[in-house]
Amino acid sequence: MNTKKLSLLTEIGRNAILALWAIFALFPLFWMVLITFKHDAEMYTTTFIFTPTLENYKAVLINTNYFKAFFDNIIVSGGAVLVSVLVGVPAAYALARYNFKKKEDLAFQILSFKFAPEILVILPLFMIYQKIRLFDTHIGLIWVYQLITMPLLIWVVRGYFEDINVEIEHAAQLDGYSWYHVFLKILLPLIKPGLVAAALLSFIFAWNSFTFPLLLSAFKVETVTVSVLKYLASDTVHYGQMAVAASVSALPEVILALIIQKHLVRGLSFGAVKG
Amino acid sequence: MGIQTKISQPNTADTKQDKYTKIPFLVKARPYLIMAPSLLLTIGIMYPFIAAIFYSLTNYSFRSTSYKFIGLDNWIKMFTNYDFWHAVFVTGLYAISTTGTEMVIGLGIALLLSKDTRFTKILKVVLIFPLMVAPVIATLIWQLMTNNSVGIIEKFLNIFGVYNFPWSSSPKTALLTATLIDIWVYAPFVIILIVAGVQSLPKSPFEAAQVDGASAWFTFKTLKLPLLLPFMYIALIFRLMASIQEFGIIFALTKGGPGDTLMNLSISAYTKGFQFMKFGESLPYILFLWLIVNLVSKFLVGKWLLVQKQAAGH
Numbered sequence: 225m226n227t228k229k230l231s232l233l234t235e236i237g238r239n240a241i242l243a244l245w246a247i248f249a250l251f252p253l254f255w256m257v258l259i260t261f262k263h264d265a266e267m268y269t270t271t272f273i274f275t276p277t278l279e280n281y282k283a284v285l286i287n288t289n290y291f292k293a294f295f296d297n298i299i300v301s302g303g304a305v306l307v308s309v310l311v312g313v314p315a316a317y318a319l320a321r322y323n324f325k326k327k328e329d330l331a332f333q334i335l336s337f338k339f340a341p342e343i344l345v346i347l348p349l350f351m352i353y354q355k356i357r358l359f360d361t362h363i364g365l366i367w368v369y370q371l372i373t374m375p376l377l378i379w380v381v382r383g384y385f386e387d388i389n390v391e392i393e394h395a396a397q398l399d400g401y402s403w404y405h406v407f408l409k410i411l412l413p414l415i416k417p418g419l420v421a422a423a424l425l426s427f428i429f430a431w432n433s434f435t436f437p438l439l440l441s442a443f444k445v446e447t448v449t450v451s452v453l454k455y456l457a458s459d460t461v462h463y464g465q466m467a468v469a470a471s472v473s474a475l476p477e478v479i480l481a482l483i484i485q486k487h488l489v490r491g492l493s494f495g496a497v498k499g
Numbered sequence: 500m501g502i503q504t505k506i507s508q509p510n511t512a513d514t515k516q517d518k519y520t521k522i523p524f525l526v527k528a529r530p531y532l533i534m535a536p537s538l539l540l541t542i543g544i545m546y547p548f549i550a551a552i553f554y555s556l557t558n559y560s561f562r563s564t565s566y567k568f569i570g571l572d573n574w575i576k577m578f579t580n581y582d583f584w585h586a587v588f589v590t591g592l593y594a595i596s597t598t599g600t601e602m603v604i605g606l607g608i609a610l611l612l613s614k615d616t617r618f619t620k621i622l623k624v625v626l627i628f629p630l631m632v633a634p635v636i637a638t639l640i641w642q643l644m645t646n647n648s649v650g651i652i653e654k655f656l657n658i659f660g661v662y663n664f665p666w667s668s669s670p671k672t673a674l675l676t677a678t679l680i681d682i683w684v685y686a687p688f689v690i691i692l693i694v695a696g697v698q699s700l701p702k703s704p705f706e707a708a709q710v711d712g713a714s715a716w717f718t719f720k721t722l723k724l725p726l727l728l729p730f731m732y733i734a735l736i737f738r739l740m741a742s743i744q745e746f747g748i749i750f751a752l753t754k755g756g757p758g759d760t761l762m763n764l765s766i767s768a769y770t771k772g773f774q775f776m777k778f779g780e781s782l783p784y785i786l787f788l789w790l791i792v793n794l795v796s797k798f799l800v801g802k803w804l805l806v807q808k809q810a811a812g813h
Contacts, residue, residue, distance in 0.1 A: 238611050239618060245608055246622055249629050249687065255651050256640050267649040311536040322530035330534065337541050339796055340548070341744045343768050344785040347778065348547035348554060370540045378537065432633035434747040439773065449635045453751065456639065463649050470636045470643075477631040485624060489695040492688060496733050497695050 253474070260467045267463050280464035290469060293451040297473075299362055300437070300447060301430035304369035305377075305423050312377040313419065317407065319378065320385035321393075331379070335494065338375040342435040345371065353440060360441040368436050373426035376494060380425075383495035384418035385411065421487030428477050448473040555782035562776050569779075577783045582759070582767065586784065590763040592674065593749075594742040597681040601738055602731065604682065605689025612690070613697045623694060630687040637684045638751040642667070645676065667752050670760040677761060680748050685741075689734040696730030726810050732803040740796055744788060764788040 259267070261276035284290050318324075319331050349368065350359070358364030388411065396406045412419075437447040452473065455466040481488065489497055525532075555573055559566040577583045608626075612619045629637065644652050645666040656664055667676040700723065708718045746765040749755060755766040762770070764784050772781030 238614070242608070242611050242618065242622060245604075246626065249626050249683065252637075252640050252644055252683065253628060253632075255644065259643070259649075271651065271654055307540070311540060315534045315537040318530040318533040324527075324530045327530075330538070334537070334541060336793075336796075339740045339792055341765060341785055341788050341792065343744075343746065343765050343772075344551060344789050345547055347768070347772050347782060347785065348550040350773075351778075352547060352550070367540070367543075374537060374541055428631055432631075432635075434633060434635045434751075438750075439769075449633050449747075452636060452639055456642070456751070463643060463646070466639060466643060470639050474632045474636050477633075478628050481627060481631040482624070485627075488627065489691055493692060493733050493737070497692055497730060 253478075256467050256474075257471050259464055260471050262464050264462055264464055280462070280468045283462070284465045284468040284472070289446070290448070290451060290472070293446045293448045294472070296362070296445050297431060297447040297449075300365045300369065300445065301427050301433075303362065303366040304373045304430045305427045307366060308370060308373040308377045308426060309419070309423055312374050313381055313412075316378045316381035317385055317411070320382045321390070331382070334378055335375050337371045338494075340371070342371075346435065346439045350439060360444045362445055365437060365441055365445060365447075368440060369430045369433065372429050372433055372436075376426045376429065376491065377422050379494040380422040380491050381415065381419055383490070383498070384415040384422075388414050418487060418490075421484040422491055424480050424484050425488070425491040428480055431473075431477060551782050551786060554779055555786055557779045559779040560776050561778055566779070573780050574783045576780065577787070582762070583784065585759060586762050586764045586767040589759075589761060590743060590765075590788070593677065593681075593745060593761070593763055594739060596674065596678050597685070597742045597745075598735065598738045600678065600682055601686045601689045602735060604686045605693055605734060606727075606731065608686075608690050609693035609697055612694055623691070627687045627691055629683050630685065630691075632684065634680075634684050634747040635751045638680050638748050641676070641680045641683070642752070668757060670757050673753060673757060673760045677749055677752055680752070681742065681745070684748075685738060689738065692730050692734040693727060696727045700726055725806075729803060729807040729810050732799065732806055736796060736799045736803065739799070740792055743792055743795070 258272070260280050261278070262274050263277050263279065266274045315334075319327060345368065353359040353364050358367065392410060392414075393406050396410050397403070401409070432449065433447070434449045437445070437450050438453075441447075441450075448469070452466070452469045455462070455469055484491070556568060556570060557566045558569050558572075612623060632640070644650050645664070647653050647663050647666075653662075653664065656662070665672050667673050704722055705718065708722060744765050745763065746769070749761045749763065749766055750769070753761055755762040755770060765788065768781045768785040768788070770781075771777050771784065775781075
């Protein structure tokens with residue numbers, strides 16, 4: 225009888241702790257979306273029950289340049305991922321399939337870019353970008369974003385290549401396929417799910433990037449992460465609009481994360497953990 | 500599933516050539532050629548790093564166009580400055596308090612999630628949401644939540660008779676607030692890595708332990724923990740390296756304030772370089788940080804390879 229009671233108690237305890245954690249993790253998101261529908265006047269007086277309004281959305285999406293920032297973010301992050309895929313996938317293949325001198329050194333060199341302090345890159349780059357006129361441009365940001373997207377893509381995709389049995393390639397070569405045919409027609413389709421997941425995850429990281437766009441661009445190119453800061457700085461605080469700006473930038477990522485859920489652990493650990 | 504070592508795999512396409520057959524240059528150079536564009540793009544952007552070392556030896560400033568070589572002056576000035584040692588202290592305190600808490604919470608929640616029920620299955624999916632939110636946006640959300648006039652947490656605390664809790668505006672609670680936000684964003688990272696570890700655990704040793712009548716604590720200490728250790732190291736490496744350099748959360752929260760409460764090395768370098776325009780003076784701060792990151796990551800990666808070997812059976 226006692227053991228039965230005890231196991232029931234541990235079950236209740238387990239679920240209670242998990243529920244508390246779930247509230248901590250998810251309530252802020254719920255509350256943020258909730259107050260996007262709230263009038264500024266009602267912010268101070270009500271908590272959960274109020275008359276919903278779309279005023280905040282109108283104010284942010286139509287009357288400010290938030291939309292432009294949103295599209296700038298898409299261009300810069302999407303561009304960065306595209307470049308990384310084009311040059312990173314072949315590199316990942318080389319690292320997976322060839323034995324060559326200094327191979328691991330090169331691989332770790334690429335990984336180390338991920339751990340380099342961003343400010344260290346930014347301080348000198350700030351100057352250089354102004355000299356070569358890449359400051360405050362899409363291309364400038366796309367280039368520096370390679371430090372975010374490239375290591376992730378190369379390391380994760382390398383793992384997917386290594387998962388494919390090399391015999392498949394040999395068989396195709398015997399059938400008379402040239403190496404680029406093997407690469408395009410046989411290998412790429414095989415790693416496609418992993419590649420798409422890695423690309424989407426590096427898109428999320430690029431999208432979330434803050435330090436690079438804050439310091440290496442100014443007025444012409446502005447990302448969402450930087451533009452929300454304005455809502456903190458302004459004297460008249462519109463909490464509802466602040467929430468709209470935050471929600472609109474955060475929700476696409478939550479959806480992307482749901483799509484790549486199965487590959488997430490592998491991507492987040494740069495291929496070290498095959499979840 | 501499981502951890503993967505990055506040592507050269509046996510299944511490489513070009514099997515070892517005979518020493519005496521001459522390999523055409525293009526074949527030998529192929530891997531380098533394939534990798535060249537990616538290396539050019541990343542190393543091209545790393546050129547600034549070399550420039551950083553050079554400029555740290557000059558009195559370069561954004562205010563004037565001319566500068567001169569001043570040797571180690573900037574470095575000596577940094578090491579004899581109270582601000583620097585304070586920044587080192589804040590950097591360490593922030594890194595340890597955030598990473599430490601995240602590791603403990605991550606392990607705990609991951610173990611609680613290890614029992615498969617409908618509830619835990621849903622949680623494994625939805626708990627990662629905060630991780631996808633940009634840290635700056637997360638900071639914004641928490642500033643709204645802790646706001647003393649409209650914040651939901653303030654209203655909640657009012658029930659218990661606590662009014663105007665200072666959060667990020669007081670030196671006493673600023674670190675706590677930043678840590679809370681960091682945990683909210685990054686604890687899910689640790690959780691899902693260790694959950695992946697739990698899911699990869701082999702069944703038979705645990706069944707054997709149960710048959711032998713080993714206590715739950717004994718099984719955990721001698722069996723589960725060593726097998727989970729490689730996963731925990733991966734989480735630790737990623738989290739520690741990032742939290743040592745944290746910029747976004749602190750910048751969006753207080754820009755290092757109140758006073759110098761949250762001035763870590765990243766924020767100090769930013770403030771010196773961009774606020775005070777003293778470019779040459781700011782560089783030693785961030786180069787020092789880079790050195791620390793490098794040393795710590797080398798040490799931890801070595802440790803990880805070791806525990807991985809041990810988990811695989813010595």
